[in-house]
Amino acid sequence: MVSGELKLAxxxxxxxxxxxxxxxxxxxxxxxxxxxxQVDVITAVGEAxxxxxxxxxxxxxxxxxxxxARLDADGTLAVDVIDGGRHLPVxxxxxxxxxxxxxxxxxxSIELDADAADGTxxxxxxxxxx
Amino acid sequence: MVSGELKLAxxxxxxxxxxxxxxxxxxxxxxxxxxxxQVDVITAVGEAxxxxxxxxxxxxxxxxxxxxARLDADGTLAVDVIDGGRHLPVxxxxxxxxxxxxxxxxxxSIELDADAADGTxxxxxxxxxx
Amino acid sequence: xSDRSTFEVIKLSGELDVARKEELHAALVIGASARAILxxxxxxxxxxxxxxxxxxxxSTQAERERVPVAIVATSPQLDRIIHYAGLNEVFKxxxxxxxxxxxxxxxx
Amino acid sequence: xSDRSTFEVIKLSGELDVARKEELHAALVIGASARAILxxxxxxxxxxxxxxxxxxxxSTQAERERVPVAIVATSPQLDRIIHYAGLNEVFKxxxxxxxxxxxxxxxx
Ligand SMILES: Nc1ncnc2c1ncn2[C@@H]1O[C@H](COP(=O)(O)OP(=O)(O)O)[C@@H](O)[C@H]1O
Ligand SMILES: Nc1ncnc2c1ncn2[C@@H]1O[C@H](COP(=O)(O)OP(=O)(O)O)[C@@H](O)[C@H]1O
Numbered sequence: 001m002v003s004g005e006l007k008l009a010x011x012x013x014x015x016x017x018x019x020x021x022x023x024x025x026x027x028x029x030x031x032x033x034x035x036x037x038q039v040d041v042i043t044a045v046g047e048a049x050x051x052x053x054x055x056x057x058x059x060x061x062x063x064x065x066x067x068x069a070r071l072d073a074d075g076t077l078a079v080d081v082i083d084g085g086r087h088l089p090v091x092x093x094x095x096x097x098x099x100x101x102x103x104x105x106x107x108x109s110i111e112l113d114a115d116a117a118d119g120t121x122x123x124x125x126x127x128x129x130x
Numbered sequence: 131m132v133s134g135e136l137k138l139a140x141x142x143x144x145x146x147x148x149x150x151x152x153x154x155x156x157x158x159x160x161x162x163x164x165x166x167x168q169v170d171v172i173t174a175v176g177e178a179x180x181x182x183x184x185x186x187x188x189x190x191x192x193x194x195x196x197x198x199a200r201l202d203a204d205g206t207l208a209v210d211v212i213d214g215g216r217h218l219p220v221x222x223x224x225x226x227x228x229x230x231x232x233x234x235x236x237x238x239s240i241e242l243d244a245d246a247a248d249g250t251x252x253x254x255x256x257x258x259x260x
Numbered sequence: 261x262s263d264r265s266t267f268e269v270i271k272l273s274g275e276l277d278v279a280r281k282e283e284l285h286a287a288l289v290i291g292a293s294a295r296a297i298l299x300x301x302x303x304x305x306x307x308x309x310x311x312x313x314x315x316x317x318x319s320t321q322a323e324r325e326r327v328p329v330a331i332v333a334t335s336p337q338l339d340r341i342i343h344y345a346g347l348n349e350v351f352k353x354x355x356x357x358x359x360x361x362x363x364x365x366x367x368x
Numbered sequence: 369x370s371d372r373s374t375f376e377v378i379k380l381s382g383e384l385d386v387a388r389k390e391e392l393h394a395a396l397v398i399g400a401s402a403r404a405i406l407x408x409x410x411x412x413x414x415x416x417x418x419x420x421x422x423x424x425x426x427s428t429q430a431e432r433e434r435v436p437v438a439i440v441a442t443s444p445q446l447d448r449i450i451h452y453a454g455l456n457e458v459f460k461x462x463x464x465x466x467x468x469x470x471x472x473x474x475x476x
Contacts, residue, residue, distance in 0.1 A: 001194060005137040008160050014279040019160040021277075021306075026156035030138050030149040039337045042306075043344070050278040050308045064131060098309035098345040105344040144387040151385075151414075169445045172414075173452070180386040180416045228417035228453045235452040 001073045004031050012065035012083055017049040020067050031071050037128050044106040045079050047099040048122045052083035063119060075130025084119040131203045132161050142195035142213055147179040150197050161201050167258050174236040175209050177229040178252045182213035193249060205260025214249040267364065268294040273303035276311035284311055288318035290327055296368040297322060298360055299331045307338050312345050319351060328367035330360035376402040381411035384419035392419055396426035398435055404476040405430060406468055407439045415446050420453050427459060436475035438468035
């Protein structure tokens, strides 16, 4: 039975996205998720991380960005990307750029909580082959 | 503030050790632990994983090996390696080979629970620069 | 394309993410004498939407200036994100450098 | 060492962990005509104690057969684990291939 959990929190510098993606990829590899399935997950989560670190950088104080991933034995992967930045009005959140469009194309489903107490929270669900 | 948690569980094949080490290394990198500090942690945890997968392989049914790592904001890293293999008598566990000797040289402290219900559990504590 | 000296190559590599946005912005410029551009992304292993946005800006400007652009992309991630963004109809993507060059020959 | 043809090089690379124990066991043999052995581990990026155990067996056998062994090791992990295992006094370790060869010249 293969399963696992990953939680990372660190200041949301633009340079945080890359090592966080790499940690997620290595986490998935350790859980025997084939590369071809990893690619899409990393692409979607990469967008969420890019938004988090890009947005956070606009303020003067740098909040944290956190990534939480959980792979269950049935192949369900849930990933949260949470940032502590002041979020932009919800109307602006939807489909302005490519980011969320890409996330929506890849993830089985998403939950965007722009009113999360601690900033913006994007939860993505992926169905892997298990 | 940098902190994180990693949990991995998978069948204890000899090939499991390498991707689990890599996942731990990428986890530490994402939490900004410098390479020079990672090297020793990976060496110690690599010994624990090697023991877990080598021992598990002796039986006919392959149990799981699990790795749990937790880095707190103060730089304390706790890593558990737990295997579900039938453990060897405790007398044999101490200082027979290089493995535990290496782990003891590196870790701040260790707790070896050879009577854990689910096999052998080795907990290692490391003090990182944070 | 008769004059090969006006044929430009822009080579990018590694992971083109949000941290490299400004570097990418600076790299993706159309030389004054360029008649055709080969954007060699064969060594790019990852791109996010900030990179796609820069690529789209570049491609749009090139079209306005009637400078054909051929993109060489080989990484599965790059290929897939371009599709997910719906940009595969906008960019001229080639797996093979030779084919990209043939396209530029015929288009410029 | 006058006859260079009896001077053997064994080259290992990558991560020498528990999964490669048998491969390593098979690789670490002393050729019948070997008068000195260079164990080139310059491309080894990781070793665990199962690898050290094989190296120790090999080194002990070579000593018994009076065949000098020089080990080239450059990765920090390899260097450190050899120290933690207390084997730095047992193995002849060199960072530099040239120095390893000089040692073998003088020892054989
Ligand atoms: N983590 C976030 N924090 C604050 N605002 C965000 C966040 N993610 C997205 N947004 C807002 O939603 C918009 C659309 O996001 P997205 O589809 O990723 O496109 P892009 O980031 O390319 O503009 C962003 O421009 C931004 O205004
Ligand atoms: N996870 C484990 N499960 C069962 N037995 C173990 C485990 N770890 C260690 N041991 C026992 O303790 C001994 C000493 O371990 P170690 O110091 O790592 O040396 P080595 O593995 O090189 O023999 C092993 O030989 C084995 O008998």
